[in-house]
């Protein structure tokens with residue numbers, strides 16, 4: 001039997017309600033902040049990611065799916081969305097419309113990693129990019145948007161960790177200082193970090209290896225920001241305080257992609273275990289210019305949707321299937337008439353389902369229960385002759401005869417009573 005590829009998963013109907021809940025809650029909040037949706041292709045030229053994310057990063061070195069297409073072009077499945085969005089921003093001159101272009105996206109990303117809980121090869125992210133301003137309040141807006149999404153979903157026990165890498169110059173100083181600080185421990189680092197020492201020393205501070213983590217924790221944090229970047233970071237912290245968002249300053253946060261400057265942040269959540277980052281982001285003030293655009297500052301974040309699902313796992317029971325009305329049909333040859341009425345109710349916007357298998361009434365009632373029906377129409381020959389049906393309120397467990405002309409109102413009233421608010 002054929003199986004889904006390792007590290008990929010089907011999102012089955014039983015899980016889809018939770019996915020929809022997450023996506024629609026996020027969409028509501030994107031609207032509150034005036035972020036507009038962008039959908040970019042899943043495939044791009046591989047060089048886009050190599051240039052932007054950085055040649056020495058794990059994503060480019062080890063995780064990116066790259067293949068040659070029939071025209072021998074080097075194509076990558078996108079490992080993240082920021083690079084694609086910057087490409088689309090420049091290609092379509094999106095910056096001309098507004099001083100700050102505020103975009104959001106939801107979609108699949110691909111990284112060839114070892115699959116484990118909260119880590120897949122095809123996974124999904126939802127995120128934002130705010131392009132066009134270096135104002136620290138925009139960092140605050142983006143972080144508060146992430147916090148508001150978590151609040152809307154009821155994700156609790158999360159920590160917001162922030163840091164600043166400074167401008168390119170500061171970042172170079174930080175790299176230099178950390179290289180010196182790490183040097184005495186070089187032999188104790190994992191093999192990968194030994195390589196990172198030469199190529200990308202900051203990545204050592206992002207390593208998940210326990211030994212490397214310990215060494216990283218022992219290294220004193222640097223205070224190397226220039227006055228402009230230090231002022232920016234202070235303003236971000238002040239802004240977060242003013243709107244009541246708790247945060248922890250963690251100088252060890254460096255992020256795994258080369259393009260970050262100034263503010264970087266990660267949100268961790270207690271229920272996720274080792275893979276505890278649910279959301280990550282920061283400023284990337286040099287990227288757009290590096291990609292051929294004008295000097296344009298920007299800031300963004302990405303949530304991992306699978307990790308949001310893991311954080312909500314214990315509340316999954318709150319999201320139940322819902323159906324306005326189920327048709328239980330009794331008596332010979334009544335299906336066609338029932339189907340006709342069902343069609344009329346669907347015209348009125350009511351969600352309806354019916355049993356196509358002509359099961360017993362008891363079996364049909366069990367099915368109605370399973371589908372989360374608020375009402376059941378028991379469609380029988382005698383009643384229909386009198387222009388009536390029996391209507392069962394599944395919440396109150398009461399049944400009554402209803403005139404066909406009143407049926408829509410009655411069903412709506414039952415649905416209202418039983419509405420689940422998520």
Ligand code: ATP
Pocket residue numbers: 080111113118119120121123124125256275277278279280281302303304305306307
């Ligand atoms: P990690 O430290 O877990 O490897 P990362 O630093 O590679 O994460 P980013 O590139 O910043 O992650 O992506 C942002 C978010 O996307 C992460 O915080 C996480 O929630 C999610 N994410 C990243 N990689 C995966 C994956 N392979 N499977 C599922 N979710 C992922």
Ligand code: MG
Pocket residue numbers: 256
């Ligand atoms: Mg990773």
